[in-house]
Amino acid sequence: MWKQKTQLTEVDAPVLEEREVRLDPSTELPAPTAEEEFAAEAEQAETGVAEEATERTEFDRLTAERDRLLDRLARLQAEFENARKRAERERAEYREYATGSVAEQFLTVLDNLELALKAKGSAEQLRSGVSLIVKQMEEILEKMQVKVVPTVGEAFDPRFHEALGTIERDDVPDQHVAEEVRRGYKIRERLLRPALVRVAHNAKQVDE
Numbered sequence: 463m464w465k466q467k468t469q470l471t472e473v474d475a476p477v478l479e480e481r482e483v484r485l486d487p488s489t490e491l492p493a494p495t496a497e498e499e500f501a502a503e504a505e506q507a508e509t510g511v512a513e514e515a516t517e518r519t520e521f522d523r524l525t526a527e528r529d530r531l532l533d534r535l536a537r538l539q540a541e542f543e544n545a546r547k548r549a550e551r552e553r554a555e556y557r558e559y560a561t562g563s564v565a566e567q568f569l570t571v572l573d574n575l576e577l578a579l580k581a582k583g584s585a586e587q588l589r590s591g592v593s594l595i596v597k598q599m600e601e602i603l604e605k606m607q608v609k610v611v612p613t614v615g616e617a618f619d620p621r622f623h624e625a626l627g628t629i630e631r632d633d634v635p636d637q638h639v640a641e642e643v644r645r646g647y648k649i650r651e652r653l654l655r656p657a658l659v660r661v662a663h664n665a666k667q668v669d670e
Contacts, residue, residue, distance in 0.1 A: 617639075630662075
């Protein structure tokens with residue numbers, strides 16, 4: 463047993479010595495020469511220059527893209543402003559045309575009113591002349607699709623009627639228009655002004 467252990471120790475000794483040789487500092491790689499260091503620095507400098515050039519190119523591209531977008535935005539703003547001004551001008555011209563068209567139709571009515579004021583006939587003749595003028599004006603309004611709001615005998619409708627009060631009437635249904643104080647007008651179904659009316663209060667119908 464002792465001899466066997468001794469032999470094993472002798473066999474292992476060279477292995478330990480061999481491992482120590484491998485760890486010997488003399489086996490490390492030699493330090494780089496000055497030429498190698500210079501080449502490495504030059505390569506690193508070239509890499510830095512290339513990266514800087516790439517960054518500069520990207521910066522220039524983004525700057526150009528920004529300028530292009532800003533120019534496009536300025537153009538769109540100018541076009542929008544021109545379109546807004548043009549629309550306002552067209553609306554103003556349309557209002558002037560519409561107003562002129564309406565005013566032109568009433569000029570003949572004004573002429574007839576002035577003639578009526580200059581007339582020296584009787585009161586009955588003046589009344590007849592004014593009636594013709596009113597009829598003429600109603601015809602003009604009808605052409606413009608302006609209609610009178612129905613009143614007397616109609617059920618009171620707050621959408622088209624404005625009540626000045628109530629009046630006792632047993633010949634008119636309760637809550638119906640009994641009297642018209644001022645005409646109301648609407649163009650198609652849009653109200654221009656409500657009719658001023660008095661509403662009937664029928665006591666007989668209320669009691670029933």
